[in-house]
Amino acid sequence: MPTTDTRSHQGHHALAAARWRIAIILTIAVVVLYFGFILLIAYAKPLMGALVAPGLSLGILLGAVVIVGSWISTWIYVRWANNNYDARLEALKKETAR
Amino acid sequence: MNAVLLQAATMPVTAPVAAAVPAAVPAAVPATAIGQPNTVAMAFFFLFIAVTLGITYWAARRTQTTEHFYAAGRSISAAQNGFALAGDYMSAASFLGIAGLVSTTGFDGLIYSTGWLVGWPVVLFLVAEPLRNLGKYTFADVVATRLRSTPVRMAAAYGTLSTVIFYLIAQMVGAGSLIKLMFGLSYETAVMIVGAAMIAYVLFGGMLATTWVQIVKAALLLGGAFALAMLVLAKFNMNPLALFAAASAKYGDAVLAPGKLVSNPFDTISLGMALMFGTAGLPHILMRFYTVPDARAARTSVFYATGLIGFFYLLTFVLGFGAMVLVGPDAIKAVDKGGNMAAPLLAEYLGGTPFLGFIAAVAFATILAVVAGLTLSGAAALSHDLWTSVVRDGKARPGEELKVARGATLALGLIAVVLGIVFKGQNVAFMVSLAFAIAASANFPALVLSIFWRRCTTQGAVASMVIGTTATLVLIWLSPVVQVDILKHEGAWFALKNPAIFTIPGSFLVGIVVSLFTTDQAAAQGYDASVRDMIDGANAH
Numbered sequence: 001m002p003t004t005d006t007r008s009h010q011g012h013h014a015l016a017a018a019r020w021r022i023a024i025i026l027t028i029a030v031v032v033l034y035f036g037f038i039l040l041i042a043y044a045k046p047l048m049g050a051l052v053a054p055g056l057s058l059g060i061l062l063g064a065v066v067i068v069g070s071w072i073s074t075w076i077y078v079r080w081a082n083n084n085y086d087a088r089l090e091a092l093k094k095e096t097a098r
Numbered sequence: 099m100n101a102v103l104l105q106a107a108t109m110p111v112t113a114p115v116a117a118a119v120p121a122a123v124p125a126a127v128p129a130t131a132i133g134q135p136n137t138v139a140m141a142f143f144f145l146f147i148a149v150t151l152g153i154t155y156w157a158a159r160r161t162q163t164t165e166h167f168y169a170a171g172r173s174i175s176a177a178q179n180g181f182a183l184a185g186d187y188m189s190a191a192s193f194l195g196i197a198g199l200v201s202t203t204g205f206d207g208l209i210y211s212t213g214w215l216v217g218w219p220v221v222l223f224l225v226a227e228p229l230r231n232l233g234k235y236t237f238a239d240v241v242a243t244r245l246r247s248t249p250v251r252m253a254a255a256y257g258t259l260s261t262v263i264f265y266l267i268a269q270m271v272g273a274g275s276l277i278k279l280m281f282g283l284s285y286e287t288a289v290m291i292v293g294a295a296m297i298a299y300v301l302f303g304g305m306l307a308t309t310w311v312q313i314v315k316a317a318l319l320l321g322g323a324f325a326l327a328m329l330v331l332a333k334f335n336m337n338p339l340a341l342f343a344a345a346s347a348k349y350g351d352a353v354l355a356p357g358k359l360v361s362n363p364f365d366t367i368s369l370g371m372a373l374m375f376g377t378a379g380l381p382h383i384l385m386r387f388y389t390v391p392d393a394r395a396a397r398t399s400v401f402y403a404t405g406l407i408g409f410f411y412l413l414t415f416v417l418g419f420g421a422m423v424l425v426g427p428d429a430i431k432a433v434d435k436g437g438n439m440a441a442p443l444l445a446e447y448l449g450g451t452p453f454l455g456f457i458a459a460v461a462f463a464t465i466l467a468v469v470a471g472l473t474l475s476g477a478a479a480l481s482h483d484l485w486t487s488v489v490r491d492g493k494a495r496p497g498e499e500l501k502v503a504r505g506a507t508l509a510l511g512l513i514a515v516v517l518g519i520v521f522k523g524q525n526v527a528f529m530v531s532l533a534f535a536i537a538a539s540a541n542f543p544a545l546v547l548s549i550f551w552r553r554c555t556t557q558g559a560v561a562s563m564v565i566g567t568t569a570t571l572v573l574i575w576l577s578p579v580v581q582v583d584i585l586k587h588e589g590a591w592f593a594l595k596n597p598a599i600f601t602i603p604g605s606f607l608v609g610i611v612v613s614l615f616t617t618d619q620a621a622a623q624g625y626d627a628s629v630r631d632m633i634d635g636a637n638a639h
Contacts, residue, residue, distance in 0.1 A: 027220060027224060030220065035367065037212065043363070045355065046355075048355060055339035056342060063209070063212050070408065071408045077222060078398055081397055
């Protein structure tokens with residue numbers, strides 16, 4: 001018969017799995033973003049030198065996108081973890097304590 | 099591309115070359131106060147020293163236990179730690195090196211602005227929270243939680259100390275060259291001033307003083323770079339695109355496009371891997387997560403740090419192209435072949451000698467803060483991991499570890515000064531990327547395997563750390579940066595300038611294979627019983 005403790009234990013594992021899933025998806029996104037940028041520089045030099053606006057080459061634009069995109073990825077994670085993960089973890093802890 | 103980045107990474111190293119051969123400098127040397135004793139620079143610099151020593155005095159009275167010495171009593175807030183992480187990470191290389199590279203090569207320099215940032219999301223997603231939930235003072239605490247402490251800590255200390263020593267040498271040599279170039283002080287005097295100030299911060303004020311030195315430095319560096327960028331943009335209707343357009347009008351469209359830097363994609367990817375995964379293995383960065391009260395603060399602090407560092411690297415776009423247009427690549431290279439004086443020259447052009455003095459002092463403060471963080475993390479590996487856990491088997495007398503930590507700080511500080519003087523004039527540029535490669539190949543895989551993989555054994559983690567560190571050291575030795583650039587041999591046995599593309603997967607593979615061939619019952623049981631929950635924060639304090 002499952003006790004409250006094992007049930008909350010399973011709850012923890014499910015919650016932890018959700019967090020790792022998000023963490024790994026975001027890690028892969030950043031890896032693709034950065035190494036995609038590097039590969040474009042290595043193999044598509046003329047494309048990266050093309051101007052998308054006066055003074056703005058695609059390369060400069062994508063460089064800024066890599067920086068801002070990395071920061072946004074941390075924002076997505078922190079927002080989810082602070083609002084969602086912590087609250088659900090607290091709820092599980094209360095359940096265990098009861 | 100590596101060689102250029104490496105120059106960028108430890109840019110001040112190239113300074114003595116230019117300084118030592120004034121005859122080679124063309125006649126068109128711009129009128130500049132760089133290299134002259136600069137009263138304003140001296141005043142700002144001594145003000146910085148006075149303020150940080152004041153902070154150290156204040157912090158020293160609050161640093162009575164190991165918990166304070168290593169972790170500032172867990173009292174640092176998320177925002178404060180965000181600034182301190184940024185301060186620990188942004189070296190003078192980022193500021194002067196990247197600005198110089200952009201001003202002389204254009205777009206190619208910006209490749210580094212992105213590379214130095216992308217490690218931070220990895221730090222956040224994979225290591226920051228488990229580290230805070232599981233560890234006490236060092237990253238070895240995490241790996242040793244459910245594995246056998248003694249072998250794990252010895253292996254971790256090997257990786258940590260290798261990382262710290264190479265990073266320290268590069269910074270000390272950079273500091274000596276930079277200060278010589280900017281203030282006209284002798285190289286040895288400069289290295290000793292840096293060593294003495296850094297020892298004072300860490301020895302007396304521990305992590306609390308070190309943290310506040312980082313915060314002051316980060317604010318100064320960001321403030322200085324922001325002011326400089328605004329002065330540049332004021333000349334271009336506050337429009338960065340007008341600045342880039344002016345650069346391409348003056349020097350051709352090529353400055354906005356990739357150039358010669360990325361000639362060997364494998365080299366570039368290998369370096370990118372070292373930067374991306376090395377950040378999550380740098381001992382002085384990881385140690386900062388113990389200074390905050392909980393995992394939530396640890397995670398939030400990375401968000402702040404990534405924003406601050408990313409903002410800074412975006413500013414380097416403006417500073418680099420600003421220096422290119424307003425000062426000119428030839429004038430910049432006339433002062434320093436490596437281009438490292440681009441930002442100071444730009445400051446002088448826009449704000450005269452006083453602003454030059456301010457920026458010079460900021461660059462100095464930048465180096466000082468980085469070496470303080472490195473020394474503290476090295477001292478923690480020596481005292482917490484090697485002395486207390488290995489020599490004393492975890493049973494040190496009360497107060498003993500703190501004494502050992504202070505002794506280790508003094509010893510490491512003196513070693514840094516001696517090595518800084520020994521390596522004077524040497525090309526130590528490869529050492530920063532070496533430090534990142536070791537961190538990525540030795541510390542990061544063991545950390546990830548022990549956190550994520552139940553089946554990881556003591557033998558697996560130890561093998562991964564020892565072989566990761568050793569393989570990186572050996573491959574760097576066999577690579578062109580040592581064999582060709584330093585030993586002047588014809589060719590090198592190992593073709594790549596950075597080994598990370600082999601050593602990171604190799605180190606993971608060694609850890610996995612050795613774990614599969616060994617059994618560590620206690621490790622798996624510990625993982626199920628409590629470690630997994632602790633990693634996720636389920637029963638963290």
